[in-house]
Amino acid sequence: MPGRERIRSFLETRLFQRAVVAVIVVNAITIGCETSSYLTDRIGGLLHVVDRIALTVFAVELVARLYAYRGAFFKDPWNWFDTTVVAIALIPASGPASVLRTLRIMRALRLVATVPSMRKVVGALFAALPGMGAIIGLLVLVMYVSGVMATQLFGEIVPEYFAELPTSLFTLFQIMTGEAWPDIAQEVMAEKPWAWVFFVGYILMASYVVLNLFIAVVVNAMDDQNTSAEEQRTEDQLTTVLNELARLHARIDAMQSVPQTAQPVETPHGNTTRRSR
Template structure:
């Protein structure tokens, strides 16, 4: 009985229509959360309340299907995305009306939109790539901070008398340099200092070259390399999953063996 239910739920979990339905419910959940930020009529509030109950129950059903259909239930909660989905669903079950946990429950409901990441494999690859790239990015960020610190110290020493609002101390100078790196009206800052120091353009262009060009390309290169590794792992997992027989395949093979045994028994009985 249990194996039959497990087989049916596994077929449901792998069904494309069911996967698209989950994605559609996540999108509806996002729209419902956005609708609550507007001033709604009493009818609309009732509709969103009923819709919220339906979405919560659907997510509870979906996570239950995934857990029951999983072959290795001991490892189910060892996966980060399964833990995230379960926490979001569990906290969504908390009643939010007249409760001290109302604000937390509402905030958690916002994170239901992130379930799109756990449902779509390509999005999981992107997030996993960013997380795994963080150790390598840490050294790039450290080097960028050193460059920021050196240029901020130079800027505060040289340009503080020109514009103390932008170059008053090293902390303000670093904020100004971040504005320059993002190209937010940086030419106005440059032309202001060039009126006193005509060669100050070297300061700005060299800083932009190091940060906006060199370091940005380093970050992109690291993320792309990690992403390629994650995609290759995903392809290998898909290929290995194809080679591993599913419960449905084993069930079909058992049925075929039973059919062959029946044929052999009938043949032996006719001979006798």
């Protein structure tokens, strides 16, 4: 239908997409401003109006996209995400549902679905999840083995860090993030000087090796995604060229199939002959 096609073309224009991004950014800023009692007391009414306008824009945009794309709308996971965010924002922020008011800031995450570069990064992260599973399993195994060893070796020395296995696992997670691990190591090394071997080995394995594996998997997924996108563009360009060649070939065939007509040609002796064209 012409009306549906016009709406779809309008939704896909760069100007409209930039306008939606601007509304998302402004709405995220206003929601953040509402956390300030100083700003709420002075311009709370204005912030509320801006929030209502932004929600109206999001709802109208969602309805327009649903009308323009119909069944194809539900095939895109990002459309489901946008629908969920807008639906949560439409729930009245009163009574038992008042806790959902804090989820309004999730509208800012719509930037991920709107900005192609962000969407590409998130897509690469999801594509890397299967490869991350094995790395997460390796990390869990390293932490479990190290936690059992630390509990048995250092539990009596520093029970506040290694008294039980859950406590040891939490301490090792803290060490993996690099938070205050020198203080923990020095406290243990005061009783067992060789304990540095355990801490250095664990940090090298958990923080550097496993982290680099995570980065390698994500980068590989992004490369595969870029390669797939490039191959798709090349295939689209080749299809366009082939279609154009087919149209030219059909036009040439049509010109050759036109019946030839004869035109009179005057000879030097005054006689008239007919020449085919």
